[in-house]
Amino acid sequence: KAGVTQTPRYLIKTRGQQVTLSCSPISGHRSVSWYQQTPGQGLQFLFEYFSETQRNKGNFPGRFSGRQFSNSRSEMNVSTLELGDSALYLCASSREGVRASPLHFGNGTRLTVT
């Protein structure tokens, strides 16, 4: 079974530009979450999508947005990039169930803003 796939793996952008990251979840998983990981802050929750609807949102500015398509694939967009947006962006998918289901992560997109 294929895991969570994120593209691209690396991105270098200039301050003020915008960027779109892509995520394909594990087949059959309908929930997709996005996280930002930095050395100082650890994993910080951005948002979660389920059946094309944003179900939860973290404490990030409106420059960070996302969407989910009918095939569960998801994209994340960051507009007007700032130097502080440099981070590893992780996508994770999970299966809905009665009990808490673990997240399965992709290997992330490393974004560097110069």
Added chain:
Amino acid sequence: EDQVTQSPEALRLQEGESSSLNCSYTVSGLRGLFWYRQDPGKGPEFLFTLYSAGEEKEKERLKATLTKKESFLHITAPKPEDSATYLCAVQAWGGGSEKLVFGKGTKLTVNP
């Protein structure tokens, strides 16, 4: 406020030297506790889910246990390939929604 604290922040062991990592939490409405392993430049890899106090799970040299306030990840006779950052996450229900809170991780280094 829901909190997850992992200790120590970093741990150095000699190959074969067993030890434990700690994850303490203060959340209401615990739904599950997860352990992950993360290698540099990669996403976290799922290891275990624990649902209730007293539960234990094992995988090779790793054993995870859960009490009402904390979880331990015991590493028996570690090898250099066990070197990684270990993350703990707690899923809880509160305020009408589910939350997943991650700890900041324990960086484990196992020297040959």
